[in-house]
Amino acid sequence: MNISEYKEQRESFLAQEKTVILGQDQVLTTDEEVVNQILLTAKMAEMNDGFDTPHNFLPAKNFLTVISDIQASEVFKIIQKMPKGAALHVHDVALTSLEWVIEELAYWPDLYMCITPQDLLLLKFFDNPDTSCAWQLVSEVRDSYPHPRSSTLSSTTGFPSSQTPDDIRIDGTLLTPDETLTVYQDTITRFVQDHPEDFLGARYIYAPMRRIDNATMNGYVDNMIDMAGKFPNLVAGFDLVGQEDKGETLINLLEPLLRLSDADIPVFYHAGETDWMGMSTDENIVDALFLNATRIGHGYALVKHPKAKELALQHNTPIEVCPVSNQVLKLVSDLRNHPAAQLVAEGFPIVISSDDPGAWGSKGLSYDFYEAFMALGGAKADLRFLKQLAINSITYSSVDENTKSQMMQRWEEKWNTFISETLSLHTNTVIHQPVNKESVGLHHQHLWSSYSNNSIISFPPSTTAKSTQRP
Numbered sequence: 001m002n003i004s005e006y007k008e009q010r011e012s013f014l015a016q017e018k019t020v021i022l023g024q025d026q027v028l029t030t031d032e033e034v035v036n037q038i039l040l041t042a043k044m045a046e047m048n049d050g051f052d053t054p055h056n057f058l059p060a061k062n063f064l065t066v067i068s069d070i071q072a073s074e075v076f077k078i079i080q081k082m083p084k085g086a087a088l089h090v091h092d093v094a095l096t097s098l099e100w101v102i103e104e105l106a107y108w109p110d111l112y113m114c115i116t117p118q119d120l121l122l123l124k125f126f127d128n129p130d131t132s133c134a135w136q137l138v139s140e141v142r143d144s145y146p147h148p149r150s151s152t153l154s155s156t157t158g159f160p161s162s163q164t165p166d167d168i169r170i171d172g173t174l175l176t177p178d179e180t181l182t183v184y185q186d187t188i189t190r191f192v193q194d195h196p197e198d199f200l201g202a203r204y205i206y207a208p209m210r211r212i213d214n215a216t217m218n219g220y221v222d223n224m225i226d227m228a229g230k231f232p233n234l235v236a237g238f239d240l241v242g243q244e245d246k247g248e249t250l251i252n253l254l255e256p257l258l259r260l261s262d263a264d265i266p267v268f269y270h271a272g273e274t275d276w277m278g279m280s281t282d283e284n285i286v287d288a289l290f291l292n293a294t295r296i297g298h299g300y301a302l303v304k305h306p307k308a309k310e311l312a313l314q315h316n317t318p319i320e321v322c323p324v325s326n327q328v329l330k331l332v333s334d335l336r337n338h339p340a341a342q343l344v345a346e347g348f349p350i351v352i353s354s355d356d357p358g359a360w361g362s363k364g365l366s367y368d369f370y371e372a373f374m375a376l377g378g379a380k381a382d383l384r385f386l387k388q389l390a391i392n393s394i395t396y397s398s399v400d401e402n403t404k405s406q407m408m409q410r411w412e413e414k415w416n417t418f419i420s421e422t423l424s425l426h427t428n429t430v431i432h433q434p435v436n437k438e439s440v441g442l443h444h445q446h447l448w449s450s451y452s453n454n455s456i457i458s459f460p461p462s463t464t465a466k467s468t469q470r471p
């Protein structure tokens with residue numbers, strides 16, 4: 001074999017390998033091809049810089065330390081404007097940004113705070129505070145700090161877990177689960193009405209804490225069946241949350257979980273969110289698949305279980321990958337080492353979500369899409385990869401087929417606008433003076449969220465201290 005034959009075989013081998021990367025079978029239009037080149041130029045500039053100076057590569061560094069660097073990235077700016085579909089794995093306790101909590105919630109009247117001896121910050125609404133804690137009015141505490149620092153809240157905020165959706169009225173009495181779900185339903189309806197172009201809806205996954213016994217779990221199953229019967233459009237199914245290594249395993253809760261299967265309740269278990277291998281936590285993945293999960297939350301350990309991966313492929317069960325969450329919660333430090341990189345290289349169906357964005361200063365899906373694009377996709381993942389991720393988020397959502405096709409149609413319109421505007425922005429930038437980024441940004445500012453909170457939102461149980469039915 002001479003050198004040119006060798007090189008030809010090598011080229012063809014690599015080209016063949018590239019066809020397997022997630023999204024590579026997407027066919028791009030001429031305009032999309034141009035946008036792809038714009039995107040890849042920005043991406044390769046960042047990747048080559050990281051290759052030369054590894055310390056500069058943002059996904060290799062802790063998200064908390066590089067948020068503003070990511071915001072300055074040209075790749076991120078493009079991704080931010082891209083319609084990303086649905087967020088399929090987001091918890092309501094950390095759904096909103098911390099800024100929103102501080103700027104909006106903290107000004108509500110009747111909101112009290114108290115720091116427990118365990119250094120947990122409790123927040124609760126009262127007409128008259130009870131004596132269970134040394135409650136102070138948040139508005140008064142705020143007034144005593146002329147320039148309140150967000151870190152004061154973020155470092156100590158903690159919400160006690162609850163077992164049912166049990167928000168509290170201002171007089172301290174609990175809402176029933178039905179009343180709480182009605183609050184969710186009404187809020188979602190109102191938000192859809194306020195944002196008819198950009199938001200199609202949200203669904204609720206009942207997700208109590210997993211550190212429980214069978215008797216408690218049987219109670220949850222009763223709740224679940226009751227809720228699914230009363231709120232079929234709102235309630236998507238069941239999940240269990242909380243630190244998996246410390247929680248009860250799915251196999252030990254099998255008897256009540258099989259009752260869910262018998263009742264045809266869709267399940268979306270968090271499973272295998274762990275660095276361990278061959279222990280009870282990563283084997284939860286096998287049970288999630290045996291219990292016919294619609295999707296698997298995290299599935300971080302899936303690549304260590306080839307037979308389970310095979311089964312997931314047979315069932316077409318996607319993995320909900322939350323890169324920033326996995327890094328901040330210390331499953332992985334350098335996101336190039338995230339196991340989902342292997343899944344992407346093989347074309348395994350994944351969706352990208354943000355888990356608890358408000359807990360680490362993230363919001364929406366753009367940051368997680370950026371990390372996925374730069375670290376999980378490698379240098380060869382291009383616009384096709386991002387497009388596939390957005391399409392997957394709709395394909396694997398739990399809404400009915402009719403709603404799914406409406407979502408897909410709306411997403412395609414947004415996508416086409418994104419393509420043409422990116423094209424004209426970059427063409428103008430090359431030919432003319434620098435574009436006024438403010439005016440362009442205004443045009444796109446809501447695109448990141450165009451579907452980012454609809455379809456399925458994976459809520460853990462509404463927690464007691466957080467939301468109160470307003471009078």
Ligand SMILES: [Zn+2]
Pocket residue numbers: 089091270297355
């Ligand atoms: Zn989660």
